[in-house]
Amino acid sequence: MSFIDGLRHRMRVWTGRAAYERALGEEVDFHLSLDTTQQTSVHGNEAADAARRRFGNVTYIKEETRAVAGLGAFDGIAQDARHLARSLRRSPGFTLVAMLTLAIGIGTTTAVLSVVDHVLVHSLPFRDTGRLMTLLERDEHGGFRGPSYPTVQDWRRDAGAREAFEDIAFLRGEPIILTRPDGPERILAGFVDPGFFSILGVAPLLGRTLVEGDESAGAPPVAVLSYALWQERFGGDPAIVGTRINLDSLPTTVVGVLPLGAGYPTFSSVWQPIGHDRNRAPLEKRGLHADSRVIARLRPGVDSARAATLMRVVGTRLGAAYPAEQAHWSAAMFPLRNEIVGNVQPMLLTLAGAAAVVLLLACANVANLLLARMSTRSRELAIRSAMGASRARLARQQLTESLLLALGGGALGATIAIVAVTLARKLPSSRLPRVEELTVDARVLAIAAGASLLTALLCGVWPAMRATRAASGASLRTGAFGSVGGRSESRLRRTLVTVQFALALMLLVGAGLLLQSFRRVSSVSVGFDPRDLVTVAIQPSSIEAYREPAQSAALYARLMTALRAVPGVVDVGLVNHFPFGGASMVTTAEVEGRSALDTSSNQILYRTASDSYLRTMKMSLAGGRWFSEADMRSPEGSFVINETMAKKFWPGESAVGKRLTVHRSSQARADFGQPLPGTVVGVVANVSQFQQDIVPTPEIFVPYTLEVWPWVTLVIRTRDGARSIPALRRAVLAVEPRLLLNGGVAGRGFTTVDDQIATTLEQRRFAMTLVGLFAGCALVLAAIGMYGVIAYGITQRTREMGIRKALGATDRMIASLVFRESIRLTAAGIVLGCAGAWGGATLIRGLLYDTGAADPLTYVVTIGLLTLVALLATYFPARRATRLDPTIAMRGE
C-alpha cells in the first residue's frame, strides 16, 4: 500500500505545484508562530528570532523539502528560462538571425518537398499504379500512333494480349457542350470501353461507374462526372446521381461521381460509354492514327518486358490479318504514372535538391552562430562553473536555449511552409498535376525540423560541455588574455563557412544556368510576329446548323470578312490548331514513286489554314509560294510544307512541285482517313509548334476548304492587341450569337499570342524563380556566416591587433590581415563549390536549353558575385579592426 500512498502524494504535489508551495509556506509559518508563543524566557522580536534560530534557515529548509518532493528541477528550469529570456533579449540580432535561418531552412525545404512528394511519391488515386500502362503503336522506324478502336478490340480478344494484361480499354476524348440554365459551355468528354474504370481501379465517390450494360444500343445515355465538374457546376449536390443533365443537347443521366483527382485523362470532365459516341464512323477505321488513349493493367507476375514480348507476337498476328493497316506496327507501352507526372519530374527534383541545399546551409549557419555564441560565452560558463554551477546544469541551460531557438525557428518555418503550400495550391492544375490535393507533408516537416533541431542541440550543448570541462581554469585564463579561442572549434567554424560558400555557389550556378536557358529559350525565334496578334477558338460544329463541312466553311469565311471590317484590325487568318495552343493533329504522307514503308513512320503535323494565314502571322517563305485565294476554291490539292519536312522528304532537292498524298485527319468527320492527293506549292520557314524549346517536326498546311475542320482558331492581327478584344468579340457574335467564346478544349477564348507564348515558358520561369530565390537565401546565409566568423575572429584578436597597431602596423596592414583570412575561406569555398556545381548542373541538364553544365559566363558572374559578397561581409568587421584604439585594445577587455 505504501507504493499507492506515495504515488498519490506525488501526484498531488506535481499537479498542484502552486498549492504545494503555499501549503509549505503556511506550515512553516505555523511552526514558527507556535514556537514564538512557546518561548517563555524572551518576548517580542527576540522570541521570533529565537524561534527562527531553532528552526534553521527557512529558505534552505523549504528548498530542501521541495527537492525531496521532486520539485527542484522546476526551480532550475524556471531559473533557466528567466536567464535565457534575459540573454536572448540582450542579443536580439543573434536570436533573430538564428531563428530566421532555421525558419527559412525548414520552411522552404518542407514546402518544396511537400510538393515533390505529393506529385512524385504519393501514389496516384488508382489501384496499384505501377501496373497501369498506356499503350501506343510503334512501327519499325520508331514512329508512334494512337491505336485505332478496332485494333484495341482485336487486342482485347487476343489470347496473347490477355496473357499480358488483365484488361485493355480504349478512350477517345471529344469536346462536347454542357448546357445548364445559365448557358452552354464546352467540356471534355471521354468515351470509354466498359472495362475502363475497373482497369484504373477507381471506386466512385457517389453512385457507380460505367458497366457493360451501358454500352448496349437500347440503353439510355449515362455519364460519370469528375469531382471538379460536380463541385464547380453542380455545387457538389449530393443528390446528383439519377438526375439528368444536358450533354450535346441530349438529356443524360448522371450515374456517378469520381473522387477528387481520380479521373483519366486528368482534364476530362465527364465519361460516357463509347457505344454512345456520336462520331462512330471514324472510330471504325482500322490502322489509322487516332486521337485515342489506351490503358491496360498488367497481369500479376507479368512485367512490362514480358508484356512487350507478348504484344510483339500479337502485332505480327494482326499484321498478317490486316497487312495494309497493321503490318510493321506493334504495341508500345509506358507507365501511366509517367504520363501524368512525367514532364514536371526533372523540375521538381531540381527544386527538391535546391531546397535540401538550403536546409544544409541553414544548419551550417545555425551551427556557426551557436558555436560563435558559445565561444564568446565560454568565459562566462567557466566562471559560473567555478562558482558552483554543475556541468549538467550548465549543459541544461544551453540545451534549453538551443531548444527554444529551434522550436521558435521550427514554428516560423512551419508557418512559411503552410503559407507557401497554400499559395502553390492556387496554381492551375495544368502546371502542377493534382494540385488541389496538395497539403503540407507532416513527415517532411518532421524531418526538416528534426535536422535543424539536431543541429541546434549539437552545436549548443557540445561547446557548453567543452567549456565546462575539468580545465575550466585554462578557459578562464584564455578568456582573460583575449587570445584566439579553442583551435579545433575555430577550425570547425572556418570549415563551416567554406562549406556554406560552396553550397551557395552551387545554387547560384544552378540559378544562373536556368536563367541563361530561359533567356535563350525566350529569344528563340517563333517564326512569326506574335506582337498584337489575338486569337480565339470557335467550334461551330456543336451547333446543328453548322454540322456539315460546307456550312462551317461558309461561316469561317463570313467571320473573317466581318473581323477584317473591325477598326484596328490589320488582317485575319484561320488555322485548325494554333501553335502554342497545345492541341494538334497528325497525318501520314505517301510520296509518289516511293513505297509506303518509307514514310509510314512519318508523323506530320497537319494544319488546315486560310490563304490569309501566312501574311496575318507574318511567317516567311523558304521557297515557292503560299496559298492563293484560287487555291481555297480549287478542288486540286495544293500543300505548303515546313523546312523540316522538305529536308526530310526531299533532302538536297527542291520540294516545290513534288506530288504527295496525305490523309484527312478530323475524326469528327465521316471522311476521316480518306486520301488527299496534291502538289507541294511552297516551303515555309519553321514556326515553333508547341513551345520554343522543342525543335519543329515535319508539318504540312492544307487549304482549310479542302478539309473543313469542325473547330478553328481565328488569328487576328490588330494594331492595339488586347484592347481590341471587346470589339472583336462583338463582331464575332454579330455574325453568329450562338458561338461560345469562353474557350474550352478546342482552344482558348480571346487571348493575345504573347500571353500564350509566356504560358509555355511558365514552368521554366517557375523553376528559375524558385531556384533563384533559394540561391538568394543561400547567398545571405553564407554572408552571415562569413561576417560571423570574421567579426568573431577580430574580437578574439583585439589584443593582438592592438599590439600590432602599437608597434606601427598601418590600417592597411590590419585590413589586409583581416581580408586575407576571408579570401582564403572564400577561395576554398569557390573551388569546392565549382566542383559541386558542375556535378549538379550535369544532373539538371534536362532543364537546360542550349546551355552547357560548364557555361563560362555563369561561373564567372557567380564567382564574382560571391567574392563581392564575401568582401562586403568582411568589410565591416575589418573597418572596426582598423579603428581600434591600441591603448584600449591592449588592455584586453
Next chain:
Amino acid sequence: MPKRSSRSDLLPGTLDMLVLHTLTLGSLHGYAIAQHIEKLSDDVLQVEQGSLYPALERLQKKGWATSKWGQSPTGRRARYYTITASGRKQLGDEISDFDRVLLAINRVLTRG
C-alpha cells in the same frame, strides 16, 4: 560543487525513524512532532527543527505517512501527519536496525 550534507547531526535515517516513532502516538502537526522528538531525546539530540520538514516530505513520498489539513487547538489551520500501516511495518524494521547501530556505538564508546 560541494555535496550538501544533511544539517541534522544524526545518523542517516535516524530522524525519519524518530518522526515515525513519534507518529505512533497519533496524528500530530510538525511543531508537535518537533517538540516530542526534543523531549524524547532529553534535549540530547539537538536538531534544527526545520529539518523535520524534508523528512516529513520523504516519509510521505515513501508512503509511510500521510497528511491532512485540520484545525489546531489555537484555531489556526495546521497540517496533521498520520503514520500508515506500511509506516508501522517500516518502523519495526528500522528500530531493530537502529538498535543494532546504537549497540555498536555504545560498545565502542564504553571500550574507549
